[in-house]
Amino acid sequence: MSNTVATMATSTANVFTTTTTAPLTPPPLSERPNEFPIVDSQNTLTDFSSIQQQLIKNSSNNLSADSIICVEKTTTHHNYYDVEKLAGDETAKNTSILSSANQSTMRPFGMGNPAIIANWGFATVTMLMALHKLVLPTGSNHLMLPTALMYGGLAQFLAGFLVLFGGDSFNGTLFVTFGAYWLGSGMMMVPSVGQSLDVYAINHEEATTTAIYLFLWSFFGLMVCGISLKIKNGSFLSSWCLFFIFLNLFLEACYNLTGIVSLMQASGVACICASVGGYYSGIVDIFIEQGVQMWTGKYRQ
Known part of the structure; x- marks a missing residue:
């Protein structure tokens, strides 16, 4: 009987001995999966485990590998990492850091790029104007009224304000300005207004006034073309x-002063060149959202 009791006591002791073990240790860092790859501005991957090891070696707070989050912060000249300890919070929230260099490309609420509408509205109405100047340089342009008012005018005008809201001051200002220009030009294409202007077209003073109006807008175009050569995001395409x-x-202003039809036709050729650039700009903006970079001739400032 005593032997039985001793055997039971020994087995019980062995049970407690086997169940009381040292605390579990996490697997080595080198064996853990790279759950948080780091992507820098040059699209190169940095091994997360190597960053964890270096941080833990240099830390005096006994940071665990699972409580470290590395968030990329992109600045104009360099990248650096911000390390935070989550203090027991196992669920990391997505963190978005907006750099000053990318402010013009960020849009709220998942909004698309309004510059595509503005570019194509500008390109379409400019192409219509070009064809009219080449085929009917001295004829009525009243059939351009719907496109000039709605697509080249109103759509480009509103899209320009959305581009401004996204932080792109230069392009937003251009879209609003030329949208307003085409809204005004469209109003002059209304048959009643156009016929009234045609009555005074034979008057030399009226032609001179129109030329002054066009010279002013041409000066604006030359001014912003010069600005596009010097700004940070300027490109050959915009110029x-x-x-x-x-x-x-x-x-066109010279045509109004001289009446030489070939000047109006040459103006139409210039419209075609500008229109092709506008269509290409819209295509570039579409493919940027798809992660495809297309050539724009960006200047190095």
Whole structure:
């Protein structure tokens, strides 16, 4: 009987001995999966486990590997990492850090890029104007009224304000300005207004006034073309469009002063060049959202 009791006591002791073990240790960092790859501005991957090891070695607070979050902060000149301890919170929230270099490309509420509408509205109405100047340089342009008012005018005007809201001051200002220009030009294409202006077209003073109006707009086009050469986000594509807009308006103003039809047709050729640039700009903006970079001739400032 005593032997039985001793055997039971020994087995019970063995049970407690086997169940009382040292605390579990996490697997080595080198064996853990890279759950949080780091992507820098050059699209290169940094091994997360190596960053964890370095941080834990240099830390005096006994940070665990699972409580470290590395968030990329992109600045104009360099990238650096911000390390935070989650203090027992196992669920990390998505963190978005907006850099000053990317403010013009960020849009709220998942909004698309309004510059596409503005570029294509500008390009379409400019192409219509070009074809009219080449085929009917001295004819009525009243059939352009719907496109000039709605697509080249109102749509471009509103899209320009959305671009401004997204932080792009230069392009937003251009879209609002040329949208307003086409709204005004569309109003002059209304048959009743156009016929009234045609009555006074034979008057030399009226032609001179129209030329002054067009010279003013051509000066604006030349001014913003020069600005596009010096701003941070300037490109050959934007300078191309603005230069041919300036040339179009300048040649049309010269036609109003001289009455030489070939000047109006040359103005139409300049419109085609500007329109092609506008269509291409819209295509570039679409493919940027797809992660495809297309050539724009960006200047290095």
